[in-house]
Amino acid sequence: MADFRHIPLLTTTLLLLAAATTTTACPPSDRAALMAFKSALHEPHIGIFKSWTGPDCCHKWYGISCDPKTNRVADINLRGESEDPIFQKAGRTGYMTGTISPAICGLNRLSSLTISDWKGISGEIPKCVATMLPSLRVLDLVGNRLGGELPADIGRLHRLTVLNVADNRIAGRIPRSLTNLSGLMHLDLRNNRFTGSIPTDFGRLGMLSRALLSRNFLTGSIPDSVSRIYRLADLDLSLNRLSGGIPPLLGRMAVLATLNLDGNRFTGGIPADLFSSSVTNLNLSRNALDGKLPEFGPRSYFTVLDLSRNRLTGGIPASITSASYVGHLDLSYNHLCGKIPAGSPFDHLDAASFEFNDCLCGSPLKRPCLTKQ
Numbered sequence: 072m073a074d075f076r077h078i079p080l081l082t083t084t085l086l087l088l089a090a091a092t093t094t095t096a097c098p099p100s101d102r103a104a105l106m107a108f109k110s111a112l113h114e115p116h117i118g119i120f121k122s123w124t125g126p127d128c129c130h131k132w133y134g135i136s137c138d139p140k141t142n143r144v145a146d147i148n149l150r151g152e153s154e155d156p157i158f159q160k161a162g163r164t165g166y167m168t169g170t171i172s173p174a175i176c177g178l179n180r181l182s183s184l185t186i187s188d189w190k191g192i193s194g195e196i197p198k199c200v201a202t203m204l205p206s207l208r209v210l211d212l213v214g215n216r217l218g219g220e221l222p223a224d225i226g227r228l229h230r231l232t233v234l235n236v237a238d239n240r241i242a243g244r245i246p247r248s249l250t251n252l253s254g255l256m257h258l259d260l261r262n263n264r265f266t267g268s269i270p271t272d273f274g275r276l277g278m279l280s281r282a283l284l285s286r287n288f289l290t291g292s293i294p295d296s297v298s299r300i301y302r303l304a305d306l307d308l309s310l311n312r313l314s315g316g317i318p319p320l321l322g323r324m325a326v327l328a329t330l331n332l333d334g335n336r337f338t339g340g341i342p343a344d345l346f347s348s349s350v351t352n353l354n355l356s357r358n359a360l361d362g363k364l365p366e367f368g369p370r371s372y373f374t375v376l377d378l379s380r381n382r383l384t385g386g387i388p389a390s391i392t393s394a395s396y397v398g399h400l401d402l403s404y405n406h407l408c409g410k411i412p413a414g415s416p417f418d419h420l421d422a423a424s425f426e427f428n429d430c431l432c433g434s435p436l437k438r439p440c441l442t443k444q
């Protein structure tokens with residue numbers, strides 16, 4: 072006679088086993104999202120999607136990693152310029168066309184989305200990224216051909232630390248909501264088609280250490296609030312259409328080391344504090360800055376000091392000899408006049424640093440100073 076007493080136990084065991092095996096594979100919905108994502112892309116040379124077969128998208132799918140506890144897809148990491156053996160075998164960098172399917176928004180536990188340097192991916196950043204991927208920490212889409220605008224509510228990605236969409240064709244304004252990204256550390260919008268002004272409350276991005284906005288069509292002035300970003304080390308606003316004066320408070324920032332404002336329409340004088348600040352890499356070339364050069368001091372330490380192609384007048388202050396270090400100096404194409412001071416921090420400079428001014432004279436220029444100046 073059959074013993075039926077153990078049937079409930081057996082059923083429970085089977086159910087538990089079934090549950091255990093399904094949680095070690097990625098959920099079918101994550102797999103389906105990835106398959107839809109893949110089908111909107113075309114990668115002809117390397118074969119990065121060849122491994123995207125089988126039921127478990129967490130198991131050896133190229134560029135995919137999952138949370139080990141939940142088996143949900145956590146990272147998509149597809150880089151077109153990579154040292155990975157499959158690139159070495161193909162002997163070339165990646166190229167991919169197609170678009171980023173909104174299907175990725177089904178991967179609602181996604182923590183990083185990197186689809187970089189594929190050169191040919193076009194279309195827009197799916198709007199749903201901002202609303203449906205609340206765990207996103209890294210959004211890196213550099214080096215494609217993405218157009219459209221940044222999602223207006225990007226500011227809802229409150230965990231975001233890296234936003235890199237450089238080298239694309241993204242247009243429109245910097246979304247107002249962006250300044251709500253209070254954990255953002257790295258912002259790279261370089262080489263796109265952004266227009267409009269830098270949000271006035273940019274300074275709310277309190278964790279920012281790099282703000283790279285160069286090569287866009289930004290207008291308006293630098294918001295004063297930028298100087299409140301304590302950790303900001305690298306501010307690159309070069310090659311835009313920015314105007315107004317350089318906020319003096321930029322010279323009081325704690326760790327600002329690189330300040331590139333070249334190729335804009337800035338006017339007014341160079342704030343004196345910039346010459347005794349933490350900034351070591353200062354490019355103000357190709358603006359409409361006027362007035363005299365600020366005084367140098369022992370705190371002046373520049374690996375790069377490029378003030379060329381402005382409207383600076385007066386002489387080169389004798390105090391330049393008290394600077395700790397001036398590596399690359401370019402004062403060419405201004406209206407400077409008088410004797411070039413002789414001294415150690417810039418002994419190594421050649422004439423090109425001083426050419427095309429009104430009446431600079433003395434070494435290293437060939438033009439001697441005729442009268443005592």
Ligand SMILES: *[C@@H]1O[C@H](CO)[C@@H](O)[C@H](O)[C@H]1NC(C)=O
Nearest residue numbers: 224226227247248249250251
């Ligand atoms: C920024 O966040 C606050 C609080 O969540 C919200 O009220 C505000 O509308 C957001 N600003 C923008 C421009 O989205």
Ligand SMILES: *[C@@H]1O[C@H](CO)[C@@H](O)[C@H](O)[C@H]1NC(C)=O
Nearest residue numbers: 333334354356357375377399
């Ligand atoms: C400074 O900016 C100008 C204009 O964008 C550029 O041509 C120049 O190479 C830069 N200077 C240095 C030293 O990088």
